[in-house]
Amino acid sequence: xxxxxxxGAEVKKPGASVKVSCKASGYTFxxxxxxxxxxxxxxxxxxxxxxxxxGGDTTYAQKFQGRVTMTRDTSTSTVYMELSSLRSEDTAxxxxxxxxxxxxxxFDPWGQGTLVTVSS
Amino acid sequence: xxxxxxxxxxxxxxxxxxxxxSCRASQSVSSSxxxxxxxxxxxxxxxxxxxxxxxxxxxxxRFSGSGSGTxxxxxxxxxEPEDFAVYYCQHYGRPPYTFGQGTKLEIK
Numbered sequence: 656x657x658x659x660x661x662x663g664a665e666v667k668k669p670g671a672s673v674k675v676s677c678k679a680s681g682y683t684f685x686x687x688x689x690x691x692x693x694x695x696x697x698x699x700x701x702x703x704x705x706x707x708x709x710g711g712d713t714t715y716a717q718k719f720q721g722r723v724t725m726t727r728d729t730s731t732s733t734v735y736m737e738l739s740s741l742r743s744e745d746t747a748x749x750x751x752x753x754x755x756x757x758x759x760x761x762f763d764p765w766g767q768g769t770l771v772t773v774s775s
Numbered sequence: 776x777x778x779x780x781x782x783x784x785x786x787x788x789x790x791x792x793x794x795x796x797s798c799r800a801s802q803s804v805s806s807s808x809x810x811x812x813x814x815x816x817x818x819x820x821x822x823x824x825x826x827x828x829x830x831x832x833x834x835x836x837r838f839s840g841s842g843s844g845t846x847x848x849x850x851x852x853x854x855e856p857e858d859f860a861v862y863y864c865q866h867y868g869r870p871p872y873t874f875g876q877g878t879k880l881e882i883k
Contacts, residue, residue: 717871761822
């Protein structure tokens, strides 16, 4: 079955960087974009960016430009999201979610989420 | 950027009742690239509806979506206890992808 399995929770200090992974299985990796979405405690969903699995092309939300980097490793069907210069407002659950290339049908499924806590 | 505004913020209903959730876009959503998600506490969002009206795989037929252009609706025909959750609409298909702020469906 299709699965997106994310790395475990992280605690970081302000100014540090965090790198979250999302390992895909159960489908052809190159046929689906991967998105990253975050959710601050008690808040709504915020789209961060998208990566094309084969070419590695990325598009980031303007809010995160210069602070986020999305990469992928096709040999392990894993995508990564690195966020730098962390501040307390970056405390959130970070999700990956796949999106069919060429016939988008929304984000389905989503990873289980990775809690990133930024605290001194 | 397309801004999505959901209403109401909170909807209080009883099991068996009908729920109607609204999502209004700041500009026309092309090709009905409008999706709805359900999120329960501590869980990732789950896709319910895409293309404004198409149910995702495994979604019960009590969930239906409608609308076009700038006005969209999610209807749950007869609420089951497991339907009480937060619901988000989303514009997808081209960046920037945006979400509404959510509607909390709570038990009355």
